[in-house]
Amino acid sequence: TPWDRTYAEALTLSKGTGRPVLLHFSGPRCRACRKMEQVTLADAEVRAYIAQAFVPLYLDVSGDEETALRFDVAGIPATLILSAQGEVLAQQLGFQEPKAFLAWMKDAERRALARP
Numbered sequence: 634t635p636w637d638r639t640y641a642e643a644l645t646l647s648k649g650t651g652r653p654v655l656l657h658f659s660g661p662r663c664r665a666c667r668k669m670e671q672v673t674l675a676d677a678e679v680r681a682y683i684a685q686a687f688v689p690l691y692l693d694v695s696g697d698e699e700t701a702l703r704f705d706v707a708g709i710p711a712t713l714i715l716s717a718q719g720e721v722l723a724q725q726l727g728f729q730e731p732k733a734f735l736a737w738m739k740d741a742e743r744r745a746l747a748r749p
Contacts, residue, residue, distance in 0.1 A: 636691035640700050643690040647717035653745040654715040655687035655738070658706050660694045665728045669710040676731035679738075686742050687714070714741040716748070 636657070638646070643654045657674070659666040673679055683689050694701040694709055704713060704721065712734075714723040723741035725734075 636689045638690060640690065640692070640697070643688050644717055644719055646688045647715070650688065652686060652688050653717070653722060653742065654690055655683055656690045656692065656713045656715055658692050658694050658701060658709050658711040660709050663709050666710040669728050673729060673731045673734050679731050679735055682735060682738060686738065714745060716745065722748070
């Protein structure tokens with residue numbers, strides 16, 4: 634799953650595919666971020682679901698402070714589900730085990746697709 638795109642590219646791809654954006658904020662010195670990436674985001678079922686249901690976007694808060702400020706990210710790791718217009722549909726803060734994260738994503742995707 635390619636995570637290395639810009640915010641603008643992710644929104645454009647979201648508009649074209651109809652899939653919401655899964656925006657994951659992280660940082661280089663964040664232990665919980667490393668755990669989220671090594672455990673949860675590396676989980677095969679989580680990776681497959683992200684690839685099928687979302688346009689994934691990884692942002693390092695130290696490298697893209699503008700986007701982090703736009704979404705008022707208070708802590709990391711933080712994961713947001715966005716509409717193609719950049720509206721926050723769901724968000725979660727901190728580390729989550731793979732099963733809990735998968736359940737959160739599925740619920741967020743259902744709510745995103747149910748919107749008019």
